[in-house]
Amino acid sequence: xxxxxxxxxxxxxxxxxxxxxxxxxxxxxxxxxxxxxxxxxxxxxxxxxxxxxxxxxxxxxxxxxxxxxxxxxxxxxxxxxxxxxxxxxxxxxxxxxxxxxxxxxxxxxxxxxxxxxxxxxxxxxxxxxxxxxxxxxxxxxxxxxxxxxxxxxxxxxxxxxxxxxxxxxxxxxxxxxxxxxxxxxxxxxxxxxxxxxxxxxxxxxxxxxxxxxxxxxxxxxxxxxxxxxxxxxxxxxxxxxxxxxxxxxxxxxxxxxxxxxxxxxxxxxxxxxxxxxxxxxxxxxxxxxxxxxxxxxxxxxxxxxxxxxxxxxxxxxxxxxxxxxxxxxxxxxxxxxxxxxxxxxxxxxxxxxxxxxxxxxxxxxxxxxxxxxxxxxxxxxxxxxxxxxxxxxxxxxxxxxxxxxxxxxxxxxxxxxxxxxxxxxxxxxxxxxxxxxxxxxxxxxxxxxxxxxx
Ligand code: PFF
Numbered sequence: 001x002x003x004x005x006x007x008x009x010x011x012x013x014x015x016x017x018x019x020x021x022x023x024x025x026x027x028x029x030x031x032x033x034x035x036x037x038x039x040x041x042x043x044x045x046x047x048x049x050x051x052x053x054x055x056x057x058x059x060x061x062x063x064x065x066x067x068x069x070x071x072x073x074x075x076x077x078x079x080x081x082x083x084x085x086x087x088x089x090x091x092x093x094x095x096x097x098x099x100x101x102x103x104x105x106x107x108x109x110x111x112x113x114x115x116x117x118x119x120x121x122x123x124x125x126x127x128x129x130x131x132x133x134x135x136x137x138x139x140x141x142x143x144x145x146x147x148x149x150x151x152x153x154x155x156x157x158x159x160x161x162x163x164x165x166x167x168x169x170x171x172x173x174x175x176x177x178x179x180x181x182x183x184x185x186x187x188x189x190x191x192x193x194x195x196x197x198x199x200x201x202x203x204x205x206x207x208x209x210x211x212x213x214x215x216x217x218x219x220x221x222x223x224x225x226x227x228x229x230x231x232x233x234x235x236x237x238x239x240x241x242x243x244x245x246x247x248x249x250x251x252x253x254x255x256x257x258x259x260x261x262x263x264x265x266x267x268x269x270x271x272x273x274x275x276x277x278x279x280x281x282x283x284x285x286x287x288x289x290x291x292x293x294x295x296x297x298x299x300x301x302x303x304x305x306x307x308x309x310x311x312x313x314x315x316x317x318x319x320x321x322x323x324x325x326x327x328x329x330x331x332x333x334x335x336x337x338x339x340x341x342x343x344x345x346x347x348x349x350x351x352x353x354x355x356x357x358x359x360x361x362x363x364x365x366x367x368x369x370x371x372x373x374x375x376x377x378x379x380x381x382x383x384x385x386x387x388x389x390x391x392x393x394x395x396x397x398x399x400x401x402x403x404x405x406x407x408x409x410x411x412x413x414x415x416x417x418x419x420x421x422x423x424x425x426x427x428x429x430x431x432x433x434x435x436x437x438x439x440x441x442x443x444x445x446x447x448x449x450x451x452x453x454x
Contacts, residue, residue: 007074009338010172011249018254019262021180022237022246024327026267027187029115030235032321033296035271036278038231040289043219044211048272050225054232055268058442061434062238062400063260065407068419070247071256076339077101077241080248081406090410097402101241102336104395106355108240109332110362111387113164116325117156117367118297119318121146126314131305136287139305143298153367160322161363164329165356168337169349172249176330183323190320191270194277197313201280208279211289212272226446230392236267239399240391242331245338257422257431270324281307296321333359401443408436 012018039047072087073080081098085091125131130142146152167175199205233239247256278296281303282289291299304314333355340351369376369383378386407416413432422428 005252007172007248007338009249009341011251012177012246013173015251015254015259017177017181018246018250019259019266020184021176021327021331022243022259022263023266024180024184024187025237025242025246025331026235026263026328027184027270028235028237028324028328029112029119029321030231030328031267031271032274032324033115033293034231035235036275036289037292037295038227039212039275040279040295041292042221042224042227043216044289045214046217046220047224047228048212048275049215050220050228051232052268054229054442055236055264057434058229058400058439059232059236059238060260060264061431061439062233062404063236063243063264064256064420064431065435066238066241066243066403067247067250067256067260068416069403069407069411070244071250071252072415072419073244074248076248076342077244077335078339079342080244084406084411087415088410088412090406094402094406094410097399097406098241100395100399100402101239101244102339104240104391104399105242105332105335106359106362107387107395108391109164109329109359111366111384112325112329112332113160113359113363114153114157114367114370114384116160116322116329117153117158118146119321119325120159121152121156122297122301123315123318123322126301126304126311126318129311131301131310131314134302134305136302139301140298142301143294147370150368150371153370154364157363157367158360160325160329161356161360163326164333165352167326167330168333168356169352171348176334179330180327183327187320187323187327188270190316190323191273191277194313194317194320195273197309198277198280201284204280204284205276207283208276211279211283212275226393229443229446230397233396233400234392235271236264237328237331239396239401239403240332241335241399244403245335246331248338255422256420257427397443397446401440404435404439404443408432408440 012021069084070080073083075083078095078098082095085094125142131139134142167179169175198208237243278300279289282299285303285306287299287302289295300317301314304310336355337348337351340346340355341348346354365373366384366387374382376382381389417428420428420431
Protein backbone atom coordinates (compact mmCIF):
# COMPACT_ATOMS: atom_id res chain seq x y z
CA UNK A 1 0.00 0.00 0.00
CA UNK A 2 1.89 2.98 1.29
CA UNK A 3 5.04 1.18 0.31
CA UNK A 4 3.86 0.30 -3.18
CA UNK A 5 6.07 2.72 -5.00
CA UNK A 6 4.78 2.44 -8.52
CA UNK A 7 1.61 1.33 -10.26
CA UNK A 8 1.82 -1.69 -12.56
CA UNK A 9 0.55 0.54 -15.38
CA UNK A 10 3.47 3.00 -15.16
CA UNK A 11 3.89 6.51 -13.78
CA UNK A 12 4.18 10.16 -14.83
CA UNK A 13 7.71 11.12 -15.68
CA UNK A 14 7.58 14.46 -13.84
CA UNK A 15 5.45 16.80 -11.76
CA UNK A 16 4.96 19.02 -14.80
CA UNK A 17 3.60 16.13 -16.84
CA UNK A 18 1.16 15.22 -14.08
CA UNK A 19 -0.04 18.82 -13.99
CA UNK A 20 -0.47 18.80 -17.78
CA UNK A 21 -2.32 15.47 -17.80
CA UNK A 22 -4.60 16.35 -14.89
CA UNK A 23 -5.27 19.78 -16.38
CA UNK A 24 -6.08 18.01 -19.64
CA UNK A 25 -8.56 15.84 -17.76
CA UNK A 26 -10.11 18.81 -16.01
CA UNK A 27 -10.27 21.15 -18.99
CA UNK A 28 -12.84 19.87 -21.43
CA UNK A 29 -16.33 20.33 -22.78
CA UNK A 30 -17.25 21.31 -19.22
CA UNK A 31 -15.21 24.49 -19.49
CA UNK A 32 -15.82 25.54 -23.05
CA UNK A 33 -19.25 24.17 -23.87
CA UNK A 34 -21.03 23.83 -20.52
CA UNK A 35 -19.66 26.63 -18.32
CA UNK A 36 -20.58 29.52 -20.64
CA UNK A 37 -24.11 28.26 -21.28
CA UNK A 38 -24.74 27.48 -17.62
CA UNK A 39 -23.53 30.95 -16.67
CA UNK A 40 -25.85 32.30 -19.36
CA UNK A 41 -28.83 30.34 -18.05
CA UNK A 42 -28.15 31.29 -14.44
CA UNK A 43 -27.87 35.00 -14.97
CA UNK A 44 -24.12 35.64 -15.07
CA UNK A 45 -21.85 37.06 -12.36
CA UNK A 46 -23.56 35.87 -9.18
CA UNK A 47 -23.40 32.31 -10.45
CA UNK A 48 -19.69 32.74 -11.20
CA UNK A 49 -19.06 33.78 -7.56
CA UNK A 50 -20.93 30.77 -6.19
CA UNK A 51 -18.97 28.60 -8.59
CA UNK A 52 -15.65 30.01 -7.37
CA UNK A 53 -16.66 29.30 -3.76
CA UNK A 54 -17.48 25.72 -4.72
CA UNK A 55 -14.08 25.28 -6.40
CA UNK A 56 -12.09 26.70 -3.48
CA UNK A 57 -14.09 25.40 -0.52
CA UNK A 58 -15.10 22.01 -1.84
CA UNK A 59 -13.30 21.28 -5.11
CA UNK A 60 -9.65 21.73 -4.09
CA UNK A 61 -9.91 19.78 -0.81
CA UNK A 62 -11.69 16.92 -2.58
CA UNK A 63 -9.19 16.96 -5.42
CA UNK A 64 -6.39 16.62 -2.85
CA UNK A 65 -8.28 13.80 -1.14
CA UNK A 66 -8.97 11.93 -4.37
CA UNK A 67 -5.39 12.24 -5.64
CA UNK A 68 -4.13 11.13 -2.25
CA UNK A 69 -6.33 8.02 -2.19
CA UNK A 70 -5.14 7.14 -5.69
CA UNK A 71 -1.47 7.52 -4.86
CA UNK A 72 -1.80 5.47 -1.70
CA UNK A 73 -3.69 2.68 -3.46
CA UNK A 74 -1.68 2.72 -6.72
CA UNK A 75 -4.40 0.79 -8.57
CA UNK A 76 -7.58 1.42 -10.54
CA UNK A 77 -10.22 3.10 -8.31
CA UNK A 78 -12.02 -0.22 -7.71
CA UNK A 79 -8.90 -1.96 -6.39
CA UNK A 80 -7.56 1.17 -4.73
CA UNK A 81 -10.75 1.47 -2.67
CA UNK A 82 -10.56 -2.22 -1.81
CA UNK A 83 -6.94 -1.87 -0.65
CA UNK A 84 -7.58 1.30 1.34
CA UNK A 85 -10.73 -0.10 2.89
CA UNK A 86 -8.87 -3.10 4.23
CA UNK A 87 -5.93 -0.92 5.32
CA UNK A 88 -8.35 1.22 7.35
CA UNK A 89 -10.23 -1.89 8.53
CA UNK A 90 -13.40 -0.17 7.35
CA UNK A 91 -16.73 -1.57 6.19
CA UNK A 92 -16.01 -3.48 2.93
CA UNK A 93 -18.94 -1.70 1.27
CA UNK A 94 -16.67 1.31 0.84
CA UNK A 95 -15.17 -0.37 -2.17
CA UNK A 96 -18.40 0.28 -4.08
CA UNK A 97 -17.18 3.86 -4.27
CA UNK A 98 -14.60 2.66 -6.80
CA UNK A 99 -17.31 0.91 -8.77
CA UNK A 100 -19.50 3.98 -8.84
CA UNK A 101 -16.57 5.95 -10.24
CA UNK A 102 -15.91 3.54 -13.07
CA UNK A 103 -19.62 3.41 -13.96
CA UNK A 104 -19.86 7.22 -13.88
CA UNK A 105 -16.88 7.34 -16.25
CA UNK A 106 -18.65 5.08 -18.73
CA UNK A 107 -21.84 7.08 -18.53
CA UNK A 108 -20.13 10.44 -18.91
CA UNK A 109 -17.94 9.32 -21.79
CA UNK A 110 -20.94 7.90 -23.64
CA UNK A 111 -22.48 11.35 -24.03
CA UNK A 112 -19.21 13.25 -23.90
CA UNK A 113 -18.08 11.47 -27.03
CA UNK A 114 -21.27 12.39 -28.89
CA UNK A 115 -20.85 16.11 -28.12
CA UNK A 116 -17.13 15.94 -28.89
CA UNK A 117 -18.16 14.38 -32.21
CA UNK A 118 -20.21 17.54 -32.84
CA UNK A 119 -17.03 19.57 -32.31
CA UNK A 120 -15.29 17.48 -34.96
CA UNK A 121 -18.19 17.80 -37.39
CA UNK A 122 -18.37 21.55 -36.78
CA UNK A 123 -14.63 21.91 -37.41
CA UNK A 124 -15.36 20.52 -40.86
CA UNK A 125 -18.38 22.79 -41.34
CA UNK A 126 -16.31 25.82 -40.28
CA UNK A 127 -13.54 24.82 -42.68
CA UNK A 128 -15.88 24.42 -45.64
CA UNK A 129 -17.53 27.76 -44.92
CA UNK A 130 -20.95 26.36 -44.03
CA UNK A 131 -21.65 29.26 -41.66
CA UNK A 132 -20.70 31.90 -44.16
CA UNK A 133 -23.32 34.63 -44.49
CA UNK A 134 -25.95 32.45 -42.80
CA UNK A 135 -28.83 33.94 -40.84
CA UNK A 136 -29.81 32.71 -37.38
CA UNK A 137 -32.49 30.52 -38.89
CA UNK A 138 -30.07 29.10 -41.48
CA UNK A 139 -27.65 28.10 -38.69
CA UNK A 140 -30.51 26.66 -36.64
CA UNK A 141 -31.58 24.55 -39.61
CA UNK A 142 -28.00 23.38 -40.09
CA UNK A 143 -27.86 22.31 -36.44
CA UNK A 144 -31.32 20.73 -36.45
CA UNK A 145 -30.55 18.74 -39.61
CA UNK A 146 -27.25 17.65 -38.16
CA UNK A 147 -28.60 16.32 -34.90
CA UNK A 148 -31.62 14.81 -36.66
CA UNK A 149 -29.33 12.53 -38.65
CA UNK A 150 -28.62 9.31 -36.71
CA UNK A 151 -25.86 8.35 -39.11
CA UNK A 152 -23.95 11.59 -38.78
CA UNK A 153 -24.25 11.41 -35.01
CA UNK A 154 -23.02 7.86 -34.90
CA UNK A 155 -20.24 8.50 -37.41
CA UNK A 156 -18.67 11.42 -35.51
CA UNK A 157 -19.11 9.68 -32.18
CA UNK A 158 -17.28 6.66 -33.64
CA UNK A 159 -14.44 8.83 -34.93
CA UNK A 160 -14.04 10.46 -31.53
CA UNK A 161 -14.12 7.18 -29.60
CA UNK A 162 -11.54 5.70 -31.98
CA UNK A 163 -9.22 8.68 -31.44
CA UNK A 164 -9.63 8.35 -27.66
CA UNK A 165 -8.90 4.64 -27.59
CA UNK A 166 -5.92 5.08 -29.94
CA UNK A 167 -4.32 7.21 -27.22
CA UNK A 168 -5.34 5.08 -24.25
CA UNK A 169 -4.07 1.86 -25.80
CA UNK A 170 -0.52 3.26 -25.85
CA UNK A 171 -0.43 3.34 -22.05
CA UNK A 172 0.54 5.94 -19.46
CA UNK A 173 3.88 7.18 -20.77
CA UNK A 174 3.44 6.89 -24.55
CA UNK A 175 -0.30 7.54 -24.66
CA UNK A 176 -1.71 9.71 -21.87
CA UNK A 177 1.50 11.58 -21.17
CA UNK A 178 2.52 12.30 -24.75
CA UNK A 179 -0.96 13.45 -25.73
CA UNK A 180 -1.12 15.79 -22.72
CA UNK A 181 2.29 17.25 -23.59
CA UNK A 182 1.09 17.94 -27.10
CA UNK A 183 -2.55 18.99 -26.73
CA UNK A 184 -2.68 20.95 -23.47
CA UNK A 185 -0.19 23.71 -24.42
CA UNK A 186 -1.86 24.11 -27.84
CA UNK A 187 -5.19 24.39 -26.11
CA UNK A 188 -4.00 27.35 -24.04
CA UNK A 189 -2.54 29.08 -27.09
CA UNK A 190 -5.79 28.67 -29.05
CA UNK A 191 -7.81 30.04 -26.16
CA UNK A 192 -5.57 33.07 -25.76
CA UNK A 193 -5.88 33.78 -29.50
CA UNK A 194 -9.66 33.66 -29.18
CA UNK A 195 -9.66 35.99 -26.17
CA UNK A 196 -7.40 38.34 -28.13
CA UNK A 197 -9.95 38.33 -30.93
CA UNK A 198 -12.81 39.04 -28.49
CA UNK A 199 -10.86 42.04 -27.18
CA UNK A 200 -10.99 43.62 -30.60
CA UNK A 201 -14.77 43.84 -30.19
CA UNK A 202 -14.21 46.63 -27.63
CA UNK A 203 -17.59 47.67 -26.19
CA UNK A 204 -18.95 44.15 -26.60
CA UNK A 205 -15.87 42.83 -24.86
CA UNK A 206 -16.73 44.95 -21.83
CA UNK A 207 -20.37 43.92 -22.06
CA UNK A 208 -19.16 40.30 -21.94
CA UNK A 209 -16.96 41.00 -18.92
CA UNK A 210 -19.84 42.77 -17.21
CA UNK A 211 -22.13 39.83 -17.83
CA UNK A 212 -19.59 37.39 -16.38
CA UNK A 213 -18.56 39.41 -13.36
CA UNK A 214 -21.61 41.47 -12.44
CA UNK A 215 -22.82 40.07 -9.12
CA UNK A 216 -26.59 40.32 -9.30
CA UNK A 217 -27.65 37.89 -6.58
CA UNK A 218 -31.34 38.40 -7.30
CA UNK A 219 -30.85 36.20 -10.37
CA UNK A 220 -29.61 33.32 -8.27
CA UNK A 221 -31.92 30.50 -7.21
CA UNK A 222 -31.32 27.54 -4.90
CA UNK A 223 -31.13 25.37 -7.99
CA UNK A 224 -28.31 27.51 -9.33
CA UNK A 225 -26.27 26.58 -6.26
CA UNK A 226 -26.79 22.90 -7.01
CA UNK A 227 -25.87 23.49 -10.63
CA UNK A 228 -22.73 25.40 -9.57
CA UNK A 229 -21.63 22.56 -7.33
CA UNK A 230 -22.35 19.89 -9.93
CA UNK A 231 -20.45 21.95 -12.48
CA UNK A 232 -17.47 22.35 -10.12
CA UNK A 233 -17.30 18.57 -9.71
CA UNK A 234 -17.72 17.97 -13.42
CA UNK A 235 -15.25 20.62 -14.48
CA UNK A 236 -12.54 19.61 -12.05
CA UNK A 237 -13.23 15.97 -12.97
CA UNK A 238 -13.89 14.96 -9.35
CA UNK A 239 -15.87 12.26 -7.67
CA UNK A 240 -15.54 9.51 -10.24
CA UNK A 241 -12.04 8.16 -9.97
CA UNK A 242 -10.35 9.84 -12.93
CA UNK A 243 -8.13 11.95 -10.73
CA UNK A 244 -7.77 8.99 -8.35
CA UNK A 245 -6.41 7.02 -11.29
CA UNK A 246 -4.06 9.84 -12.30
CA UNK A 247 -2.96 10.04 -8.65
CA UNK A 248 -2.02 6.36 -8.81
CA UNK A 249 0.56 7.27 -11.45
CA UNK A 250 2.02 10.11 -9.36
CA UNK A 251 5.57 9.71 -8.03
CA UNK A 252 5.84 9.73 -4.27
CA UNK A 253 7.84 12.93 -3.80
CA UNK A 254 5.40 15.27 -5.57
CA UNK A 255 3.27 17.64 -3.49
CA UNK A 256 -0.41 16.85 -3.86
CA UNK A 257 -1.53 20.14 -2.31
CA UNK A 258 0.44 22.38 -4.65
CA UNK A 259 -0.39 20.45 -7.79
CA UNK A 260 -4.12 20.35 -6.89
CA UNK A 261 -4.19 24.12 -6.52
CA UNK A 262 -2.42 24.63 -9.83
CA UNK A 263 -4.77 22.24 -11.64
CA UNK A 264 -7.93 23.73 -10.13
CA UNK A 265 -6.61 27.24 -10.87
CA UNK A 266 -5.85 26.35 -14.50
CA UNK A 267 -9.25 24.75 -14.96
CA UNK A 268 -11.09 27.76 -13.56
CA UNK A 269 -8.98 30.12 -15.62
CA UNK A 270 -9.88 28.24 -18.80
CA UNK A 271 -13.60 28.33 -17.98
CA UNK A 272 -13.47 32.08 -17.35
CA UNK A 273 -11.38 32.70 -20.47
CA UNK A 274 -13.84 30.66 -22.52
CA UNK A 275 -16.63 32.93 -21.22
CA UNK A 276 -14.51 36.01 -21.94
CA UNK A 277 -13.91 34.76 -25.50
CA UNK A 278 -17.51 33.76 -26.20
CA UNK A 279 -19.85 36.37 -24.69
CA UNK A 280 -18.47 39.38 -26.62
CA UNK A 281 -19.17 37.48 -29.87
CA UNK A 282 -22.67 36.67 -28.65
CA UNK A 283 -23.40 40.30 -27.78
CA UNK A 284 -21.69 41.74 -30.86
CA UNK A 285 -24.07 39.75 -33.03
CA UNK A 286 -27.19 40.61 -31.08
CA UNK A 287 -27.56 37.03 -29.85
CA UNK A 288 -28.69 35.82 -26.45
CA UNK A 289 -26.41 34.27 -23.82
CA UNK A 290 -29.13 32.08 -22.31
CA UNK A 291 -29.42 29.73 -25.27
CA UNK A 292 -28.63 26.59 -23.31
CA UNK A 293 -26.61 23.68 -24.68
CA UNK A 294 -27.00 25.06 -28.20
CA UNK A 295 -25.00 28.20 -27.33
CA UNK A 296 -21.82 26.87 -28.90
CA UNK A 297 -23.35 25.09 -31.87
CA UNK A 298 -26.35 27.26 -32.67
CA UNK A 299 -25.41 30.71 -31.51
CA UNK A 300 -21.67 31.07 -32.05
CA UNK A 301 -21.67 29.88 -35.68
CA UNK A 302 -23.96 32.81 -36.52
CA UNK A 303 -21.20 35.05 -35.22
CA UNK A 304 -18.50 33.08 -37.08
CA UNK A 305 -20.42 33.29 -40.32
CA UNK A 306 -20.92 37.02 -40.16
CA UNK A 307 -17.83 38.60 -38.70
CA UNK A 308 -14.46 39.61 -40.01
CA UNK A 309 -12.00 36.69 -39.63
CA UNK A 310 -14.87 34.40 -38.66
CA UNK A 311 -13.69 31.57 -40.89
CA UNK A 312 -10.39 31.15 -39.05
CA UNK A 313 -11.82 31.93 -35.61
CA UNK A 314 -14.55 29.33 -36.15
CA UNK A 315 -12.03 26.65 -37.11
CA UNK A 316 -9.76 27.48 -34.15
CA UNK A 317 -12.70 27.41 -31.78
CA UNK A 318 -13.96 23.97 -32.75
CA UNK A 319 -10.43 22.52 -32.88
CA UNK A 320 -9.96 23.85 -29.35
CA UNK A 321 -13.16 22.16 -28.26
CA UNK A 322 -12.06 18.87 -29.82
CA UNK A 323 -8.59 18.91 -28.21
CA UNK A 324 -10.06 19.79 -24.83
CA UNK A 325 -12.56 16.94 -25.07
CA UNK A 326 -9.94 14.41 -26.16
CA UNK A 327 -7.62 14.94 -23.17
CA UNK A 328 -10.63 14.57 -20.84
CA UNK A 329 -12.04 11.53 -22.58
CA UNK A 330 -8.85 9.52 -22.04
CA UNK A 331 -9.13 10.12 -18.30
CA UNK A 332 -12.77 9.01 -18.25
CA UNK A 333 -11.97 5.58 -19.65
CA UNK A 334 -8.54 4.95 -18.09
CA UNK A 335 -9.95 3.69 -14.73
CA UNK A 336 -11.99 1.00 -16.51
CA UNK A 337 -9.07 -0.03 -18.71
CA UNK A 338 -6.72 -0.27 -15.72
CA UNK A 339 -9.28 -2.31 -13.81
CA UNK A 340 -9.74 -4.80 -16.67
CA UNK A 341 -5.96 -5.22 -16.82
CA UNK A 342 -5.67 -5.71 -13.05
CA UNK A 343 -8.68 -7.86 -12.35
CA UNK A 344 -9.04 -9.90 -15.51
CA UNK A 345 -5.41 -10.01 -16.60
CA UNK A 346 -6.42 -8.53 -19.98
CA UNK A 347 -3.59 -7.01 -21.94
CA UNK A 348 -4.04 -3.30 -22.50
CA UNK A 349 -5.20 -3.74 -26.06
CA UNK A 350 -7.97 -6.16 -25.14
CA UNK A 351 -9.00 -3.97 -22.18
CA UNK A 352 -9.27 -0.97 -24.53
CA UNK A 353 -11.33 -2.88 -27.08
CA UNK A 354 -13.86 -4.06 -24.49
CA UNK A 355 -14.21 -0.84 -22.54
CA UNK A 356 -14.23 1.20 -25.76
CA UNK A 357 -16.93 -0.95 -27.34
CA UNK A 358 -19.15 -0.78 -24.28
CA UNK A 359 -18.88 3.00 -24.08
CA UNK A 360 -19.39 3.31 -27.82
CA UNK A 361 -22.58 1.23 -27.55
CA UNK A 362 -23.99 3.44 -24.81
CA UNK A 363 -22.99 6.48 -26.84
CA UNK A 364 -24.98 5.21 -29.83
CA UNK A 365 -28.04 5.23 -27.55
CA UNK A 366 -27.27 8.82 -26.55
CA UNK A 367 -26.73 9.82 -30.19
CA UNK A 368 -30.12 8.35 -31.08
CA UNK A 369 -31.79 10.20 -28.22
CA UNK A 370 -31.38 13.37 -30.30
CA UNK A 371 -33.35 11.92 -33.21
CA UNK A 372 -34.90 8.43 -33.52
CA UNK A 373 -35.38 8.00 -29.77
CA UNK A 374 -36.12 11.62 -28.93
CA UNK A 375 -39.65 10.68 -27.83
CA UNK A 376 -38.29 8.24 -25.29
CA UNK A 377 -38.44 10.07 -21.98
CA UNK A 378 -37.33 8.77 -18.60
CA UNK A 379 -38.10 10.96 -15.58
CA UNK A 380 -38.83 13.79 -18.00
CA UNK A 381 -35.44 13.62 -19.74
CA UNK A 382 -34.27 12.04 -22.96
CA UNK A 383 -31.35 9.64 -22.60
CA UNK A 384 -28.77 12.40 -23.04
CA UNK A 385 -30.43 14.64 -20.43
CA UNK A 386 -30.88 11.74 -18.06
CA UNK A 387 -27.25 10.60 -18.22
CA UNK A 388 -26.03 14.18 -17.83
CA UNK A 389 -28.32 14.86 -14.85
CA UNK A 390 -27.54 11.54 -13.20
CA UNK A 391 -23.78 11.96 -13.46
CA UNK A 392 -23.23 15.73 -12.96
CA UNK A 393 -25.89 16.37 -10.36
CA UNK A 394 -26.00 13.08 -8.51
CA UNK A 395 -23.14 10.60 -9.05
CA UNK A 396 -20.24 13.06 -9.02
CA UNK A 397 -21.40 14.94 -5.89
CA UNK A 398 -22.21 11.64 -4.12
CA UNK A 399 -18.78 10.31 -5.17
CA UNK A 400 -17.15 13.51 -3.94
CA UNK A 401 -19.06 13.31 -0.65
CA UNK A 402 -17.90 9.74 -0.07
CA UNK A 403 -14.31 10.54 -1.03
CA UNK A 404 -14.27 13.43 1.46
CA UNK A 405 -15.79 11.27 4.22
CA UNK A 406 -13.40 8.42 3.52
CA UNK A 407 -10.32 10.66 3.50
CA UNK A 408 -11.46 12.67 6.52
CA UNK A 409 -13.12 10.11 8.77
CA UNK A 410 -12.17 6.61 7.71
CA UNK A 411 -8.55 6.75 6.65
CA UNK A 412 -6.13 6.88 9.54
CA UNK A 413 -4.75 10.33 10.17
CA UNK A 414 -1.14 9.14 10.07
CA UNK A 415 -1.71 7.83 6.54
CA UNK A 416 -3.31 10.96 5.15
CA UNK A 417 -0.66 13.06 6.89
CA UNK A 418 2.23 11.10 5.44
CA UNK A 419 0.65 10.93 1.97
CA UNK A 420 -0.10 14.67 1.79
CA UNK A 421 3.18 15.56 3.52
CA UNK A 422 2.34 19.26 3.79
CA UNK A 423 4.97 21.23 5.65
CA UNK A 424 2.49 23.38 7.57
CA UNK A 425 0.39 21.61 10.24
CA UNK A 426 -2.19 24.41 9.99
CA UNK A 427 -2.69 23.73 6.31
CA UNK A 428 -3.21 20.05 7.01
CA UNK A 429 -5.77 20.93 9.69
CA UNK A 430 -7.55 23.26 7.27
CA UNK A 431 -7.75 20.50 4.66
CA UNK A 432 -8.92 18.01 7.25
CA UNK A 433 -11.61 20.41 8.45
CA UNK A 434 -12.83 20.87 4.91
CA UNK A 435 -13.02 17.16 4.06
CA UNK A 436 -14.52 16.26 7.44
CA UNK A 437 -17.08 19.04 7.71
CA UNK A 438 -17.32 21.68 4.99
CA UNK A 439 -17.35 19.56 1.84
CA UNK A 440 -19.70 16.82 3.12
CA UNK A 441 -22.16 19.25 4.70
CA UNK A 442 -22.20 21.49 1.61
CA UNK A 443 -23.00 18.52 -0.60
CA UNK A 444 -25.59 17.27 1.88
CA UNK A 445 -27.38 20.62 2.15
CA UNK A 446 -27.64 20.85 -1.58
CA UNK A 447 -29.19 17.37 -1.67
CA UNK A 448 -31.74 18.33 0.94
CA UNK A 449 -32.65 21.18 -1.32
CA UNK A 450 -32.95 18.90 -4.34
CA UNK A 451 -35.34 16.55 -2.58
CA UNK A 452 -37.34 19.54 -1.37
CA UNK A 453 -36.60 19.24 2.36
CA UNK A 454 -35.18 22.75 2.58
N1 PFF B 1 -13.60 17.79 -16.51
C1 PFF B 1 -14.07 17.44 -17.80
C2 PFF B 1 -14.74 18.63 -18.43
O1 PFF B 1 -14.83 19.69 -17.81
O2 PFF B 1 -15.18 18.52 -19.56
C3 PFF B 1 -15.01 16.26 -17.79
C4 PFF B 1 -14.62 15.16 -16.87
C5 PFF B 1 -13.38 14.57 -16.99
C6 PFF B 1 -15.49 14.78 -15.89
C7 PFF B 1 -13.00 13.59 -16.10
C8 PFF B 1 -15.15 13.80 -14.99
C9 PFF B 1 -13.89 13.24 -15.10
F1 PFF B 1 -13.56 12.32 -14.25
